[in-house]
Amino acid sequence: MNSSRPAMSEDLKPFELYYRGPSPNPWKVAIVLEELGLPWKFVEVQADELKKEPYLSLNPNGRVPALVDPNKSITLWESGAIIDYLIAEYDASAKLHYPRTAATLVPSYQTRCWEHFQMSGQGPYFGQKNWFSYAHPEKLPSAIERYANEIRRVTGVLDAHLAKHGTPFLVGDRATYADLMFVPYYKSVPFVIAPEIDLAEYRTFYAWLERLYARPAVAQVMGEWERQMVAALATRKSQKEEAAATAGKTE
Numbered sequence: 001m002n003s004s005r006p007a008m009s010e011d012l013k014p015f016e017l018y019y020r021g022p023s024p025n026p027w028k029v030a031i032v033l034e035e036l037g038l039p040w041k042f043v044e045v046q047a048d049e050l051k052k053e054p055y056l057s058l059n060p061n062g063r064v065p066a067l068v069d070p071n072k073s074i075t076l077w078e079s080g081a082i083i084d085y086l087i088a089e090y091d092a093s094a095k096l097h098y099p100r101t102a103a104t105l106v107p108s109y110q111t112r113c114w115e116h117f118q119m120s121g122q123g124p125y126f127g128q129k130n131w132f133s134y135a136h137p138e139k140l141p142s143a144i145e146r147y148a149n150e151i152r153r154v155t156g157v158l159d160a161h162l163a164k165h166g167t168p169f170l171v172g173d174r175a176t177y178a179d180l181m182f183v184p185y186y187k188s189v190p191f192v193i194a195p196e197i198d199l200a201e202y203r204t205f206y207a208w209l210e211r212l213y214a215r216p217a218v219a220q221v222m223g224e225w226e227r228q229m230v231a232a233l234a235t236r237k238s239q240k241e242e243a244a245a246t247a248g249k250t251e
């Protein structure tokens with residue numbers, strides 16, 4: 001996907017990123033790979049392949065993403081762990097992180113706080129909102145409301161932090177891997193997860209999000225994400241219409 005790579009990356013074999021359509025977690029890794037100018041390619045996993053071999057040998061949790069780095073013969077899973085690895089091994093120029101040296105020790109660990117907040121506070125709650133809105137067999141308005149409120153709460157935390165510190169990014173003036181990790185779930189909010197929530201109401205937060213969306217690597221990766229999301233929504237709609245028509249015929 002990348003056209004302008006740093007010289008070092010020309011010697012690298014492409015990373016293989018296992019993903020499944022527009023579901024958000026793999027796209028966090030895609031953004032970091034693209035930002036670092038590393039060569040990579042997507043490998044799509046079908047729903048019926050996730051919970052069995054050979055995929056379970058890549059990710060014992062049977063979910064995406066998994067990342068194979070043929071350059072160091074390593075396979076990793078859990079998006080946060082994958083991103084930690086990419087930053088430690090391939091961000092030598094500290095484009096997306098603060099080095100753990102005396103001068104930047106504090107922001108380096110503060111970045112970790114936001115990374116963990118994304119992994120534990122944004123990902124699972126936004127994911128549960130999606131589940132209870134579309135996939136759960138019963139309609140449970142109280143569960144939908146709880147997770148919608150969690151989206152509002154998490155967004156409020158980011159908004160208040162950015163407003164209080166007046167910095168362009170979560171930790172100072174550098175866009176780190178932690179900022180970038182929030183992008184795919186927020187991009188999914190108006191499309192599917194919670195179109196009823198107007199993210200632009202959180203003004204400082206929204207300016208930050210737009211700052212991230214405007215980065216060339218993010219725009220490139222999330223442009224492809226949007227194409228896939230629009231296609232997935234069209235498929236979902238036509239499957240629903242087909243099911244309704246079939247049900248009508250059999251009544």
Ligand SMILES: N[C@@H](CCC(=O)N[C@@H](CS)C(=O)NCC(=O)O)C(=O)O
Nearest residue numbers: 023024025050063064065078079080
């Ligand atoms: N904590 C995991 C979450 C992975 C996850 O939930 N992946 C979703 C897609 S975003 C998935 O594979 N869902 C399919 C399933 O649960 O069967 C990570 O960050 O890698």
